[in-house]
Amino acid sequence: MHNEKARPRRMGPGPGPSEKPKDLKKAVKSMVKYLDKYLPIIIVAFVLAALSSVLSIIGPNHLSDLTDVITDGIVTGIDFGKVKSIALFLLIIYLFSATFNYIQNFIMVTVSNNFAKDLRDKISVKINKLPLKYFDTHSYGDILSRVTNDVDTINQSMHQSLGTLVAAIALFIGSIIMMFVTNWILAITAILSSLIGFSFMFLILGKSQKYFDRRQVELGNLNGHIEEIYSSHNVVKAYNGNKDASNTFDKLNKNVFTCDRMSQFLSGLMQPIMQFIGNFGYVCVCVVGAILTMKGYISFGVIVAFIIYVRLFTSPLSQIAQGMTSLQSTAAASERVFEFIEEEEMEDESKLTKKLDPKKLKGNIEFKHVKFGYDSSKTIIKDFNCKVKPGEKIAIVGPTGAGKTTMVNLLMKFYNITDGDILIDGTSVKDLTRENIHDLFIMVLQDTWLFNGTIRENIKYNKADVSDEEIMDALKTVGVDHFVKSLSGGLDYKISDNESVSAGQKQLLTIARGMIKNAPFLILDEATSSVDTRTEELVQKAMDKLTEGRTSFIIAHRLSTIKNADLILVMNEGNIIEQGNHEELMKQNGFYAELYNSQFRK
């Protein structure tokens, strides 16, 4: 399942691969909408971030005062009272700045984690509210990646980038203001000298971004190839495909190498360039400062302050640039998450008040002129009519891909029929809630679905107050009681992925689960021969038991089931093409007869 692989996470230094949202404005808007209950506290965090920045701007000013006090005192003796008070003041400012910074971080971490939790919950709830149709067109991997990767991206960048971004902007603006307030000539010097470096830097940033994006694509291609070859190892070997595989690998590997190297090189330049800008700014400020000092316009302390301003002024710029890219990928991630959360849900059924009691149901089902298509443009079931009496067995047969599960989907109201009606004991399914219908059916599918949990949990699934005796009875009926007892912990045995429970035993357990549910209708998907002979026999017996006294729809593979059925529905290419019992259908000498004969013909 290659599509379940996580979308590659950003790694390493410099700007990561940036994904661009389709509609940034809309993404930000919905982000704000979903964040509304957190907005006040986020604003508090922003204010703290800005305050913390402002405090770190005030710092250098006082450090410069401190320097002035010292220089003034070189000849006359230093005024230690002043030194101490300035130092104390600075100490307090630094402590406050750090505290504000931490509180801001703390708030953002709390908010972003709670927000991420909300989103995960919303997605989890949403999964169960979407029509099954949605899952026909979307891969599990896609949804899983939204639950984990996308939500994680949002969480990470919210507390890492958002706060930093606000702080950096405050620092940037603040330091410009402070520079101009202190001395406009030096301010212009500092800004101009940095500007040259920055234009250079942004040029490189854009370039390296391109390589990062390409690297991600190339790496994806390479990984895809590796996955393909590794998972097809036997065929590659058997067909001597090694050389072909190696050639493709070399080509893709070379592409990755080129992008790797360039993106790394370019992003690695950022830091040295920043450093250079800092030093260059330093010299410019010193030279211009010296001229001004000599002319007596400023004191030496101003230069010291400016040396720090240059640093303060240059550092947020790269943070802002980085914050922007990371916000962009957050927007893209949140776009995907919101898109999923806002996906159209199954229709609301709160108006439906009719309810059938599974205990009082007779078990009639009638299909009246049923029309259905997965795609509104393509009707596959054209006009299906049939009446099923209580306790009857209906076999659904047809070649693979004939649409046998369509019947399950319609009966369970997983999909709504396009036209016509299905009546359960005379009541239209349109008047019944899905929940009510589900209560009327036992469904045992071929792909045995057991979850990570104890055997008990799996058997009584979602049914309250089921005693262990009842569970053991059900297990006994299907013939796995001995097996379960042999497991360590018995009913408390935890089923997990790498398993000592075989496919056949799993099948039996799902049948037992159906028995516990005890509903008047049964939908049964007979297993094709994936289990050993002895278990197969057990499964068959258990299935037969399950059909007793129930109106049953069986997707049949076994001839005995088909032959004994009261009604056989023959399906091909989505449609029901023939119906009747075995003898009738054989007489028709149509599709069914051909299907039947093809198996045993010489």
Place this chain on the structure above:
Amino acid sequence: MLKLLKDFNKKDWLIIIGALLLIVFQVWLDLKLPDYMSNITVLVQSEGSKMSEILTEGGYMILCAFGSLAAAMMVGYLTSFISATFSQKLRKQLFEKVQNFGMEEIKKFSTSSLITRTTNDITNIQMFIAMGLQMLIKAPITAVWAVFKILDKSWQWSAVTGAGVLVLIMMIVILMITVMPKFKLVQKLIDKINGLTRENLTGIRVVRAFNAEDYQEEKFDVKNKELTKTQMFNQRMMAFMSPVMYLIMNLLSLAIYFIGAYLIDQANMMDKVTLFGNMVVFSSYAMQVIMAFLMLAIIFIMYPRANVSAQRVIEVLETNESIKDGTFDKKTKKTGEIEFKNVSFRYPDADEYVLENISFKVNKGDTIAIIGSTGSGKSTIVNLLMRFYDITDGEILIDGVNIKDYKGEYLHNKLGYVPQKAVMFSGTVNYNVAYGDNGKKKSDKLIKEAVKVAQAEDFVLKMPNKYENDIAQGGTNISGGQKQRLSIARAIAKEPEIYIFDDSFSALDYKTDYVLRTELKKYTKDATSVIVAQRIGTIINADKIIVLDSGKMVGIGTHKELLKDCDVYKEIAYSQLSKEELENA
């Protein structure tokens, strides 16, 4: 980790040494900078210094800074080259290694693990080398050199700087101790969340049929809360990092100035100005020292993760292929003949035999079928025949030659293998059918013919681009039955002496199964076929049927013979067909 570095060749080492020298040069320049700074400071301070002097010093300083930038650029260029080359080579090495693995090694590691080792793990190592290589060299040099420059200036300043470094390291250590174990927990919880979501998705029909939506959501919620709590704790702890770091740096420069004030006050008139210059310089050296230690700390944090990845890669590289290629590649006298002589097989670490004492012989043109319940060893026979595993005892001969003597390629050219799970490669229909190299060119006509025989022509022609239509990776854009038919066509296009179908027909419906086998028989009259099957219908007409039960051969013969005297066969047969149907067959 170091083991991997052995693979650097001479050129790489030259580049590394070049980078090393450049880094030393860069550090020298970086540490030279504060000297000029101090000179400038002194000049600006002192009465009567000339503007030209300041400009000269400033010019030197810019030159220095520029030199450092240039050196850093070159270092960056070299290290990016090294790390990219390194990962390119390592990836290739690993890929080739895995390609040569037999099934035993693949199974030992599991395919998905091998994939992550070749992709994620190598990326991890590369990241470490890319960042680490520079930092690892630069940080200690800077730290030692800067400390050395600082030491003789004033012990008070040095002590304060030392204290700063100590606090920094302590914080990092404490954070790592409290947070590291929880990081692993977070990963586990994310896996759980993933698992629960997948569980809900794969069982969506069951969940709904049982009205168990709330039940699932509750389970999810519990884990979600746990994850949020753990992650919040981690991030709150990590949030200390940056404020404390800045605090340390700020307080350090404050302390240096504060102490400086006293030092200057106590100094002689002569030394006061120098001391003042030293103070400005010292505070910038102190920052360098702190940054250097910070870099080292980052490396120490990164190293374990990279090392784990490195170990995982090394583990694969150091695994020996269990299957050694033979040398025989001449034409054989006989063709299409298979013989098993007392073959037994068990997995290397297992005590129990999977197959015991299997002997049979198949002549050219015969069809032999193997049937038995799951776990009886049917597929193992195929895997042994393909030499995906080597047998434990006995001998397997193909065309009279022991398969261990064959050159792998040569052996595989004789065999047309169709696995249980159809494999599709991303590429066109043509590419998939013509896949591989059998030493002959596969003409378009042959491919069309193969597709036709495999009953795939219908749907291939219905595709928009027919034979040039793209098949997605894993064949996700065609159905299971279609995949299987193309996979059979692939075997036919290979024109092998022996066809091997490992339960390849069960994805097909009865009708297609039947037509395909009839057509195939017509098309490949001379070829030998080995068919592993679950359905009695598929094998009823085979020349010979081998019945397996828990690794032992319990019957061999035709359908009629076996029905008479093989109980296991009878049991299988009756579970699928009625008595009369079997007898009429």
